[in-house]
Amino acid sequence: MSQEQRAVERARKAFCTGRTKPLQYRIDQLKNLQRFIVERQKEIADALKKDLNKSEFGTPLYETMGLEGEISLAVSKLAEWAAPRPATKNLLTVSDEVYIQPEPLGVVLIIGAWNYPWAVTLQPLIGAIAAGNAAVIKPSEVCVHTSKVMGALLPLYIDKEVYPVVTGGVQETQELLQHRFDYIFYTGNCTVGKVIMEAAAKHLTPVTLELGGKSPCYIDKNCDITIACRRIAWGKYTNCGQTCIAPDYILCDPSIQDRIIEEIKKSVKEFYTEDPKTCSDYGRIINKRHFKRVMTLLEDSTIAMGGQNDESECYIAPTVLKDVKPGAKVMQEEIFGPVLPILCIGNVDEAIDFINQREKPLALYIFSSDNKLIKHMITETSSGGVLANDCLVHFSVSSLPFGGVGNSGMGSYHGKFSFDQLSHLRGCLIKQLKMEGMNKMRYPPHTAKKLSWARFFILNQVELSKLGRWALFALLAVVVAVILQRYFAD
């Protein structure tokens, strides 16, 4: 039996014991996960340094702090999330129990990515655990050191039967995908996303696909370009541009292109010193294959800043390309590297057309002081999420669902959305074996009279909650009126 098969079968067996259902178990596992992050901070940071040259402080800031926040949120809210959710009653269900009961799905497969390997692998896991599922965790083999640490250390903290870690490459993933899961959560690229969904279709397994694309960044003439460019530079060059929601390219009026380049240069110097290669906070490309891929994209465009590189270290300097054409190599695929093309367009409507001619991105960025323009852009485009006047930070707002649309993905997560995504929200209606007279109108023989009764009950779906609220207000108004009347009478 392969390690994959063993892991899946053990997880399924463990799930069927019912062990994951009690809230206390889930909370304990989440707290164990929290302990793992805190106690193994050094191993996690060391692995990320080797994989992506992430700095010691960069790791908690970009990978583990967000996880800690999500774990705290899940632990504090779990009772509320897992509780029955009452549904609106109608005239026919006045005396019944009507609610939605969240339930575990069963065994979830989580396939992680290599760019933020802890964040994108463990954050879905938090939702999976909270929702009461078992989970097979498959970290990306591309981040070699991190997947080793995950495989070796995670099972020391969380229930290793219920949440097995399966390491390996393409072959092992394909092997896993032959098995039946109750949900598959994949983070990565579109090509593999399609393969995952096709495999899932064979078992009718629902999926969440967190994919990518080219996230456009429109800079309006009317905005504080200094601040805008600082935020964009931060969003772009974090993790050496290897962020699914990094601003991929800039769209702006030609008259501000030079200013933008200047401001980005300043910010890059501010963040990464004159020599980013020696700055501990500047990352590296994950491997030679991606290094070569990103370097090729520079070929037919003009470098305005950066361009220095060193294959032996997989180092590419923070780079800006100017006067880029839509047909340029760098505009044909998601860059996923520290290369920022600037395309000049005439006005916001041209920018909107440009964006709409392409696949829906995971994120859309708009920099403008004009709220009207921002709203116009939101209305006329589509994207997973939209963030005005900053980059990346919508990721950390747990009350916002994080996910793509079209080629950038399907499904969403973060906060309660992770819980709901990895649960089955089961409709429950509990009636009594009484009031059978009411049911006459639905039984054959069907007559016009019975039908008119049915129409009355079904089409007058009085919202009883609203009715209740009005009754309460009416009562309050009467009480206040009585008191006031007494006061004036004296």
Added chain:
Amino acid sequence: MELMKAFQTGRSKPIDFRVQQLKNLQRFITEKQKDITDALKKDLHKSENGTLLYELLGLEGEINMAIANLSVWMAPRPVAKNLLTISDEVYIQPEPLGVVLIIGAWNYPITVTLQPLVGAIAAGNAVVVKPSEVSCHTAKVLELLPLYLDPEMYPVVTGGVPETQELLKQRFDHIFYTGNSMVGKLVMEAAARHLTPVTLELGGKNPCYIDKDCDLEIACRRITWGKYINCGQTCISPDYILCEPSIQDKVVEEIRKSIKEFYTDDPKTFIDYGRIINQRHFKRIIALFEGSTVAIGGENDESQCYIAPTVLRDVTPESKVMQEEIFGPVLPIVPIKGVNEAIQFINEREKPLALYVFSSSNKVIKQMISETSSGALLANDCLIHYTISDLPFGGVGNSGMGCYHGKSTFDQLSHLRSCLIKRLGMEQLNGMRYPPHTAEKLRLARLLLLKQVSLGRVRHLVQATTLIMLAAFVLALYYVS
């Protein structure tokens, strides 16, 4: 694609357009009622009143609900802020997906084709409507839709398997399929090639557990109704019964009585009793009888696709009738030794679309809920959870993915886009996130990010305090005077 161009004109987005189309849909149902009922009589032997009750009433309700609530559903949905977003606009904006493909089924051909359409229109999408060719007369009536709805925005495509396969090669922004699991897999596979999300409303064998402790007369009447309407061809009809051997005879008797009450002594001549959709399904169902004991009914007539309301008794788990979804007027009773065995039996099989439990004991009901899984669960009745628009209707596992009805349809066929609108000010606050990363900056970031104050709770606290102070003030006035 032509339809994508129509969608890109933006015509389907304004609320007035959507409401107008929904009203036109309502007119279609009202004005073409006779055509619809005639077609359903030919396809499934549905009576006129039966069609109104089971197909059109619910649809009318959904259209009314969509029209009444559309502006609320479409509006930006504010979400909880945290310390870092306190002065920002943070909300979820529902948006159309684009072009939706709706593939209908033949058993309630109007409802299961048009109900998703209500949500698709409400959500601002363009839609390709592909009715099932199996209910051929109804498909013809649905071809009249373009006389009422915008024909560019909501084309109807008729045809069989080749036409559907051709459609599935195209790229859509969502595919909504109602039908069986086998075809469901093919639809999802085709969707995967374009990364198209899907809603699959499938089926399965819906178990119906009857506890010893319950009013068998009422239970059996409700089960009989749920089973034999539309000749058992309902995705949520109780597929089989699980009960203790000691009550099997009583169950059979009560069902017999109810059948007579609903369909007279001769259901074949009775207007409200339906027919099997076609001979292929007729033969399929008759073959399921093999190896089981008929307790009621069994009479059939191939020329009419007529199968009498039938009950099989002492059915074993291995019998033919327990190997596939029956989708016909045949009700097997499988004896089991009590609720625990029933739960085990159910859990050994695929998750059903609906689970029915009849019991006067709330404890038994709650045990059934917590130890099983199904699309939905209904205690002490059949089918009617379908009419509660606030309950999401859909399957889990083999019985489907995604859900709809009421607002759920709107949400299912929308993209719920996260929006965060910040200002280009307060840049000092961002200092903690910029390199060079230091321990001090990290400590500040931890403070702000990990203390996600729920501002909603603060608001409630302020409201409550104000109310209390107001009440105290009024009372003070009263006592002072």
